Amino acid sequence: MLHGYLMMQMAWGVMSPSTVHGIAKAAMTDIAAAKRGCELPKLAKLASVSEGKFLWRTLCTIMSKESSLPEALDVTMPYKGGNQKASVLLPHEYFADMYEDAKAWATSILPVSTKLPEFWESMQNHPAMQDHPIKERRGWKDICVALGLHGDEVPIAGAGKIWRRSSLAFSWFSILANAAARGTLDVMICIWGVFEKFVKEGTMQTFWSVMKWSFECLLRGKWPHSDWRGIQYDPTSPEGHKAGRDLAGGYCGMLIQFAGDLDYNCKWLGLPRWSAAVSCCALCKATLRGNCSWMDMRPAADWIQTILSPTICAGSTCPLFQVPGLGTVCVARDYMHCMFLGWLQYLYGSVFYMIVYQLIEEEPLENLHEIWTFIKEYQSRDAEIMGLDQAMLVVWTKYMKATDAAHRRIRQLLDLNCTLASMLDEYSPRYGVMAVPEAVANKMQDNILRMGQLHVQLFEHFKTEGVQIFNLTSKTHFAIHSIVFARYIHPALVWC
Missing domain, CATH: 1.20.1320 (phosphoenolpyruvate carboxylase, domain 3)
Incomplete structure (x- = not known):
């Protein structure tokens, strides 16, 4: 029965060959365990769920009980068609949770702690590090984890086809975990996703405001006293009890790099249009033509002398650039x-x-x-x-x-x-x-x-x-x- 079902799902394009293969391998492992007398209560519970309009909610409830990860924050997000609840996975909460799991911490955040000072030594002359407030903290090179924020449109239906549908997906990652050649599923930690057609004025401002708050918590390395709107937590609430305590045993996280393609940087970070004839670059004052033309490739070209200071954000209104130390020099050119x-x-x-x-x-x-x-x-x-x-x-x-x-x-x-x-x-x-x-x-x-x-x-x-x-x-x-x-x-x- 399972074989026929899997092959049919692949034939219809519902499942990829790798997904079918993965399920088949997992099934054979469970069959072998059952032959040895092992029971499979979780699988039995999953199979016993009634299929209906509440199936998704039921499965999510089961999954939440089996996971120790923090629940997503429900944010009232303005969408076309009205305000809706959006579930946002907060970077500072996941950072703190992974610290409590040694394997997750070593896999996704900090594979080798002794690499931290080495990384910051290589970054010390980066324009973003000039007068960065983190440098006032004693021993910061040993406790500060460098982080990146990634955004891109991801095909979620009809991949490789002309009618494909994509979702704008945001995730964050530890640069040292990426350097350790960890797999994408271990390195990239999901935050939120949205279909562009639902985005309206205020949607991204709300999301970036939540991110600003979360990454500021990470930079301080402390649990916040207030939520992303600035509303103070009740001292008797679970959030109030944690307020001011260390997030991760003294470690903190610094967002130092934005990763994304040129279209993403322009549309969602509010940076200059890369194809513009004038003001096409957020890192320098290059133009298409004239004395500052980027087509002048001489070592002494005028545009090379105009790299912007770390405090300049090239007119962007993205709230994330209000995080201390963040500027357009943190936007990596992919x-x-x-x-x-x-x-x-x-x-x-x-x-x-x-x-x-x-x-x-x-x-x-x-x-x-x-x-x-x-x-x-x-x-x-x-x-x-x-x-x-x-x-x-x-x-x-x-x-x-x-x-x-x-x-x-x-x-x-x-x-x-x-x-x-x-x-x-x-x-x-x-x-x-x-x-x-x-x-x-x-x-x-x-x-x-x-x-x-x-x-x-x-x-x-x-x-x-x-x-x-x-x-x-x-x-x-x-x-x-x-x-x-x-x-x-x-x-x-x-x-x-």
């Missing part, structure tokens, strides 16, 4: 989206175009098949854009005309890309590195700026020939920002 799914897509696509349409004389589709077969054989594994740097250099070298100056520039650009990828990999968090050493970071910054200069030259060269390749977008600019900040925190620690 290297995954900006470099691998941004800049390099334009670069690699242009290289493919030249090989397929200009350098091989056969039919374009045959040419594409030829070079793609070559790349897959060279990689000896599935080719993903993040790992294509060496393969692209080799395939271009194979087909390029060495006497052509533009071709030599392309090869130099691809070579610099390989060097940059190699340096990021050599000083990777998986080897215990939190930030790239200063000398290496300087080389990386020089490297990526030279890449940018070459790309601009190629864009202008082919533009004069009437060929629209080697285009650039502002994602190139934001990828450079990620590398500039790599001396403080490795890009891999904060990409989506």
Whole structure:
């Protein structure tokens, strides 16, 4: 019966193959336990629940009794169609609860406590740490856990299909747990989710106000005396009894990085539109054209000298930026989206175009098949854009005309890309590195700026020939920002 049910659910697309496989494995484990005489009371109780309109509520009640995690806070949230209760999982409550569970603390919050001072040493010159109030606290480097806040739209129905439906999901994470290469399910801790179509004026302001309160509690490391609205707790209430006590045995948490793509930063954090011709960047005063153009990739370019101070929030009205020490310099430029799914897509696509349409004389589709077969054989594994740097250099070298100056520039650009990828990999968090050493970071910054200069030259060269390749977008600019900040925190620690 179970086999038929699972296969039918997969055939209808209700369950993924991995979900079906996981349930089947769990079932076989329970069957083996039952054969040994073990009873399965929880499973029996689950199966005995009557299916009806209250099924969801009943299952949630059962689940809440089996879990020791804090209950969500019910917040009256303004939605289109009227105010509704929203369940928000508070970061400071989960931080405190996980401290009481040694395994959860080591898995999701602080794998190795001795890494804390090392991390803060690498961050000490980060613009966000200038005059940060935490530095006034004695021994703060040993007790303060660095945290990140992530937001993104997540497909929850019809994944991979044109009719898919996505929910805007928010979560928080410990940067040190992320550095320890913990799995996503262990690192990312859910806060709240919402469909964008229900968001109206006041929805996000309410949510961010709750987050401001929760992350301020984390920064103090103490249970609050009042709720997120500023209403004092009754001293005789459970909240009142805890007020002022340590959250987690003296540990506190500092929100130091925002992780999300450019669209998220603009729509939900209220930062400048990345594609704007003027004021496109919250980290500097770059523009599309003019003296401060981000297309000027020289080391002494004007925009590089205009990195904003940590107190400037570029006009954002997001209440979260009112948390002490938080500013737009805490907004990480997601290297995954900006470099691998941004800049390099334009670069690699242009290289493919030249090989397929200009350098091989056969039919374009045959040419594409030829070079793609070559790349897959060279990689000896599935080719993903993040790992294509060496393969692209080799395939271009194979087909390029060495006497052509533009071709030599392309090869130099691809070579610099390989060097940059190699340096990021050599000083990777998986080897215990939190930030790239200063000398290496300087080389990386020089490297990526030279890449940018070459790309601009190629864009202008082919533009004069009437060929629209080697285009650039502002994602190139934001990828450079990620590398500039790599001396403080490795890009891999904060990409989506």
